[in-house]
Amino acid sequence: MIPILDSKRQYATIGSEVEKAVCEVLRSGSYILGANCKALEQELADFIGCKYTVGLNSGTDALHLALRALNIGAGDEVITVAFTFVATTEAIGIVGAKPVFVDIDEDTFNLDASKLEAAITPRTKAIIPVHLYGQPCDMDVIMDVAKRHNLHVIEDCCQAIGALYKGKMVGTFGDFGCLSFYPTKNLGGMGDGGLIMTNDEKLRDRVIALRNHGGAIRYHHDEIGVNSRLDEIQAAILRVKLPHIKDWNEARRKHAYYYNELFADCKDVQTPKELDDTYCVYHQYTIKIPNRDAVHKMLQERGIGAMLYYPIPLHLQKVHEYLGVGRGSLPVSEKNTDMVISLPMFPELTEEEQRTVAKTVKECIELSKSAAAV
């Protein structure tokens, strides 16, 4: 059995520190928005290289409150991709705005910036580029289009903490960057958590008010907010983990390049391509293969943890039926959806396991071909 992610292996390396930090919180009597949250916000701002961060309940809330802080709501359109996790468009829906989909680039799986301008209408207020699988979007082009059309940019960095575009961290290009600390993310808590990054003090203050019932001063409420505070236990755990994120991301990259080598002799496997001058953090290692569904089933039967991110593109989900964006509208997103498969990827993965994964993937592809021929 080689799982797609084995959180227990990471815990074995930092568990005693985590337990100590959690016990300190338990004994402190301060459980929400205390010293650990404040310290984590500062440490993450330093790591990312942005002025401010605000700790929240989830990555979904980070996206949702970023939109709220920019006053985006009913009647507005927000451009994003259909090849992402549903939280990206859910946040747009929560504020009452409408998602408008742009197709993705065949090789990077990210928003095809050359198609961006055609999707802009007088109602467009913002763009949400998603740095999927830990690969940065083409931010120069996206920011250029945004500036020329006076649009806000909210970067969905939930899968991409620490990724660099031309030497600069993702999350620092737009008005906001959004992080998730869901346990499977590159920097994951042991529960839910999220955070916004921004260089704009006013936007930071607005999110601080929105996360705590719409008021910066206790029991003074200026608008409808939410309860989206990062709890102290999660913040303390994340503070134990943050100093390791660079090494963990490095290990993921090393694994990705080793997989690339292992698949180099297999014409059927399309390995991930990177944009020039980017530092990808491989939240997922995702390849494209023929007979994907058959191969996926065979890998599962052989104990290889392979997953489909994501099995249905968002424009074809029931929740978005009302948009009337049918099959065929986003051909690259649809094609990639049918071909992608993500393989085991986590810092503690061993080279021996990678060799087993690659060998099994190649065998299953051959098997699927003979099955298809019958």
Ligand SMILES: *Cc1c(COP(=O)(O)O)cnc(C)c1O
């Ligand atoms: C995980 C994720 C989110 C949402 O994060 P949660 O913390 O689970 O709410 C949003 N967008 C993307 C691309 C994600 O991977």
